Amino acid sequence: DVKVTQSSRYLVKRTGEKVFLECVQDMDHENMFWYRQDPGLGLRLIYFSYDVKMKEKGDIPEGYSVSREKKERFSLILESASTNQTSMYLCASSRRGTSYEQYFGPGTRLTVT
Amino acid sequence: GNSVTQMEGPVTLSEEAFLTINCTYTATGYPSLFWYVQYPGEGLQLLLKATKADDKGSNKGFEATYRKETTSFHLEKGSVQVSDSAVYFCAPSTFSGGYNKLIFGAGTRLAVHP
Numbered sequence: 001d002v003k004v005t006q007s008s009r010y011l012v013k014r015t016g017e018k019v020f021l022e023c024v025q026d027m028d029h030e031n032m033f034w035y036r037q038d039p040g041l042g043l044r045l046i047y048f049s050y051d052v053k054m055k056e057k058g059d060i061p062e063g064y065s066v067s068r069e070k071k072e073r074f075s076l077i078l079e080s081a082s083t084n085q086t087s088m089y090l091c092a093s094s095r096r097g098t099s100y101e102q103y104f105g106p107g108t109r110l111t112v113t
Numbered sequence: 114g115n116s117v118t119q120m121e122g123p124v125t126l127s128e129e130a131f132l133t134i135n136c137t138y139t140a141t142g143y144p145s146l147f148w149y150v151q152y153p154g155e156g157l158q159l160l161l162k163a164t165k166a167d168d169k170g171s172n173k174g175f176e177a178t179y180r181k182e183t184t185s186f187h188l189e190k191g192s193v194q195v196s197d198s199a200v201y202f203c204a205p206s207t208f209s210g211g212y213n214k215l216i217f218g219a220g221t222r223l224a225v226h227p
Binding site for chain 2: 004035040041042043044045048050056058090092099100101102103104105106107
């Protein structure tokens, strides 16, 4: 059974802290994605990666960075967390050539106080 | 660029009622169209898809037809169950910045009562 796991379901951090969100997939997928989900706005793409050490900005990359050192792992980094980054963060992966058929993790609900 | 509009929720139905969730999109070219579903406490999962005009995607009793003339991809189910309670996302594809991506609608929450 395919699986995408995220390091935490719930996270509370303080303004200004550096935050790491980890995502691991066991399907040997080339593509990985980070989205944030906010009520009324749906999912918005933050960053994606189509290969190890490769990254591309999505629609809302400001305030975020990513790291992909291994094929199965894609990390989202909030360099200095702010309250407007309180959100649900979803990681997804897909096979090369089928980037639309994405498999999602359960999400991390991040609260920045 | 491409965009998507889906009906606002929540949609509240009794078990065995007929469901329609409307979705319209704007696009250049001919996008592929997808419905994703998010059950409580879980990530999204692909429900169905259609890749060209007049295609009908179907899965778990849900159906949606790619209507190019009306740029719509409405989700339907003839008889909903309590277990269908979830948030449904319409997602057309787009090619932007040299890459294939999905654009997700705002989501429509469905609540089905016994």
